[in-house]
Amino acid sequence: MPVLEPTPPDDDYLIVTLLSAGLAEILDRRAGSGPDEANTDGLLPAAWRAGFGRLWMRCAQLGQLPDWSDLDLLALCGRPMTTWPVALRLSSADLDQSLLDGDRLTDFAVQGARNARSDVEAGWTQQRVFEALKQAAAQNGKSPAERQEAYVRLRRFLIDHAVVDDTQVTKLERHLPERDNSGQTYVLKLMQTAYDQKPATDVERYRLCRRCHNVVARRGVSCGTAGCGANEPTRFVDLNPLAVIYEQNRATRRYIHDPGLVEARILNDLHADEPAGAIRVTPYPKLDKLDVLIEFLEQSDKTKVVETWGVDAKDQVSATLLGRSFTWPTDIECDRRYLALPMHRWLRAGYSKDLRAALDGRGHDVRVIDEKGLVRQVRARARELSR
Numbered sequence: 195m196p197v198l199e200p201t202p203p204d205d206d207y208l209i210v211t212l213l214s215a216g217l218a219e220i221l222d223r224r225a226g227s228g229p230d231e232a233n234t235d236g237l238l239p240a241a242w243r244a245g246f247g248r249l250w251m252r253c254a255q256l257g258q259l260p261d262w263s264d265l266d267l268l269a270l271c272g273r274p275m276t277t278w279p280v281a282l283r284l285s286s287a288d289l290d291q292s293l294l295d296g297d298r299l300t301d302f303a304v305q306g307a308r309n310a311r312s313d314v315e316a317g318w319t320q321q322r323v324f325e326a327l328k329q330a331a332a333q334n335g336k337s338p339a340e341r342q343e344a345y346v347r348l349r350r351f352l353i354d355h356a357v358v359d360d361t362q363v364t365k366l367e368r369h370l371p372e373r374d375n376s377g378q379t380y381v382l383k384l385m386q387t388a389y390d391q392k393p394a395t396d397v398e399r400y401r402l403c404r405r406c407h408n409v410v411a412r413r414g415v416s417c418g419t420a421g422c423g424a425n426e427p428t429r430f431v432d433l434n435p436l437a438v439i440y441e442q443n444r445a446t447r448r449y450i451h452d453p454g455l456v457e458a459r460i461l462n463d464l465h466a467d468e469p470a471g472a473i474r475v476t477p478y479p480k481l482d483k484l485d486v487l488i489e490f491l492e493q494s495d496k497t498k499v500v501e502t503w504g505v506d507a508k509d510q511v512s513a514t515l516l517g518r519s520f521t522w523p524t525d526i527e528c529d530r531r532y533l534a535l536p537m538h539r540w541l542r543a544g545y546s547k548d549l550r551a552a553l554d555g556r557g558h559d560v561r562v563i564d565e566k567g568l569v570r571q572v573r574a575r576a577r578e579l580s581r
């Protein structure tokens with residue numbers, strides 16, 4: 195007997211993005227910092243109810259009517275989706291993920307919630323940091339080139355410094371001295387948004403991971419950064435504060451600092467090649483529309499650009515969600531477009547295959563590549579063009 199099915203969604207990513215967005219809102223309400231704190235009506239968030247509704251439909255299609263309560267589903271969210279009593283149509287890598295880790299969203303759920311265009315608490319901090327960053331850059335440059343330079347300096351500061359003392363901040367303020375009406379520098383405003391402040395007047399020694407520059411509690415313990423292991427070498431840094439030490443807050447670390455490491459490595463490698471004169475590298479062109487712009491220069495006349503490549507580097511948990519949300523800026527013309535992955539994602543079984551499948555047919559014409567492969571290709575192309 196033919197079974198009449200409601201038009202199925204093409205897969206179950208919508209269910210998990212809705213549930214992620216709903217969970218984000220539930221956690222925000224609990225923290226009392228949600229956007230609708232004032233008019234909380236006691237109902238669960240609309241995204242949660244929509245996600246639950248779709249999940250219910252999915253179960254019904256499979257002939258198993260669920261009798262779960264919201265609390266049952268909340269408990270499931272803390273477990274890998276492979277263990278859920280309904281087989282969701284997600285990539286096998288994503289099925290290994292859960293949505294909650296204790297009372298926090300997992301990175302997968304944060305990515306999902308972002309795809310559902312929801313504001314996550316961490317997303318707000320991240321958003322506020324980006325706004326403070328853009329404002330500090332805009333106020334400290336008279337021309338687009340000066341604003342771009344200020345932006346790059348500040349962006350790199352956030353990636354290179356997980357912890358700093360106030361004397362280093364004062365130095366940065368001397369380079370970018372503009373102040374708001376209250377007399378505070380825009381740099382300090384950015385610092386206060388992206389870092390927690392700790393009063394300190396004595397020298398303090400921090401142990402940092404050499405690879406990601408994050409603080410490591412003690413020897414043999416992992417820094418916890420994706421892509422870093424437990425046995426990464428560490429180094430010590432002595433901070434010498436007058437009054438304050440700034441420690442990067444969690445949202446900045448996880449959503450700005452850590453994902454920025456891959457582009458910082460690519461930029462460092464390519465900057466080393468620049469003096470040879472075959473390429474010009476622009477970090478974060480047009481105030482961060484992309485991560486890297488590489489221009490190959492005419493050898494007889496180095497003011498002429500013969501070819502331009504653009505690179506967006508992405509360090510995200512779910513390849514499928516990344517592929518679906520990926521966009522290429524319309525106002526940057528490139529002969530080649532690259533989506534570069536850090537090695538720890540690239541080497542994960544199925545990751546680039548899932549990513550290509552999600553990008554397929556979306557008209558980006560983008561090449562997926564690993565960070566090291568990209569640098570090799572740039573070098574090879576520079577040699578080719580200079581022949």
Ligand SMILES: [Zn+2]
Pocket residue numbers: 403404405406407408417418419422423426
């Ligand atoms: Zn590390």
